[in-house]
Amino acid sequence: MGLSIELLERRCHDAATGAYAWDALLRDIGEWVGGSKGMMLGNGIVGPLRHSLDWNHDPEALALYNSHYNRFDPRARYSRLTPLHGAQLGQAYVRNESIAQTEYFEAINLGGDVKDSVHGIIANDAELGRRSLSIQRGFKEEFFNEREADRLAVILPTLERAMKDSIRVARSVAGHMSGDGYCYVVVDRARRAIFADSSTDDPFAEQGPLSLTGDLLASGNQSVDRAIEQAIDTALYERPVSLHLAGVKMEFGRVPQALAWLAHDDHCFLAIVAQQKQAETSARLFATAHDFSAREGDILAILLAEDDLRLAARQCGLSYETVRWHLKNMQTKCGVSRREAMLSAARKGRIG
Known part of the structure; x- marks a missing residue:
């Protein structure tokens, strides 16, 4: 043809x-x-x-x-x-x-x-x-x-x-979505960024200690910067890898085929997710799947970020006993008997 x-x-x-x-x-x-x-x-x-x-x-x-x-x-x-x-x-x-x-x-x-x-x-x-x-x-x-x-x-x-x-496809391949709290960066082995994708004008406004100084991805800590470089190497030559830093999760992988117009295979695709936002997203999807009330959805989002039930109750503005009552109702809707099993399923996105 x-x-x-x-x-x-x-x-x-x-x-x-x-x-x-x-x-x-x-x-x-x-x-x-x-x-x-x-x-x-x-x-x-x-x-x-x-x-x-x-x-x-x-x-x-x-x-x-x-x-x-x-x-x-x-x-x-x-x-x-x-x-x-x-x-x-x-x-x-x-x-x-x-x-x-x-x-x-x-x-x-x-x-x-x-x-x-x-x-x-x-x-x-x-x-x-x-x-x-x-x-x-x-x-x-x-x-x-x-x-x-x-x-x-x-x-x-x-x-x-x-x-x-292709950018939207790459987000999907990374297992995430667009919106506040999500940022995607293409970097080389020396942490030099050639592309940053974010829903905000400042892609690092919500990314804790991470910043772009010129085109250099930096944390302000030499040891952390070296760990990021090692993670990039691991993602390029071995397997995908994740790092956690001050409320931020960084997921390193190879540049998806859909973005091959942007970078060669010596660059890494980095998804940076504010963990609070990740917890909120997981909670929202899980709560919808199990027909939680709005109050139950809020409780789940807090528990995904805070395992201590008494501290979680304070953040909810509810009594400890009220939160426990809601939890029992939520677990019944999910078909599980233990709080840990429900939270694990929510974190992993298991809704069936």
Whole structure:
């Protein structure tokens, strides 16, 4: 089957759910536009453009771009003027002859065999940041023309929707949800964040001692920071792992396939959950499943965070005897005889 816009749109949807590889989708789009190589680019938490996904590129040239030459990309500042879902020819930004004598042109264009490009803006908002797609050709090929820029522009809105959908899929894979008290971060082994997803303007407003200083995830304690780095390594090379820190639970895992457009396999997907919010969510779902009253739901939420029944009664504003009476009623509804069994089931999300 030949490539068509309808097929590309279906593959964008599949990539968002992890059913189709993002690098294969980049290749498909590149071939449909008429290029022979390409890359997705984005701004991290701080700093210049960096490539996050590539097709048919020399890995050494890409490493040079991400580690150094992206700061001196002569077309970057002009590309910022391109509107959302717009596409522009690389030669319209800066012609090759005007930079032919520069170190950048020698290292990136000549070294990476990149003669020309067509550049499209996928997204430019708080959720995704500024994300773009560059389809390129080598020196043995012809320059791009306006028809090919128009062709790239057609797929950009669909690509943006797929990338936003992939974030929601990644939340689901992590076993959590969006909302206050939840934050998702993609970090490398040195704790540098390239992406943070939160429902608030400050993703770390409710995350206890954790903060982002520039793009660095930090706790203010060197020992804790080392433990976070070890957890990242464990998640990347062994298995998923969790850490608990001052009312915050951190769950480390590999970046889901749905987010492969965002990071390579040397990055970790980190779900940060305020444990009070996690308890509230568990309580709400469990209480609904067992037809608890509003008062019983409140009692359950407090007990999930506070095992001492007398302290829990004080937090509820009820007497110890009243809380015990409610507990017996709740246990009857759940079909269990022990409080510990009910709380364990609520924490694990067992509702059947």
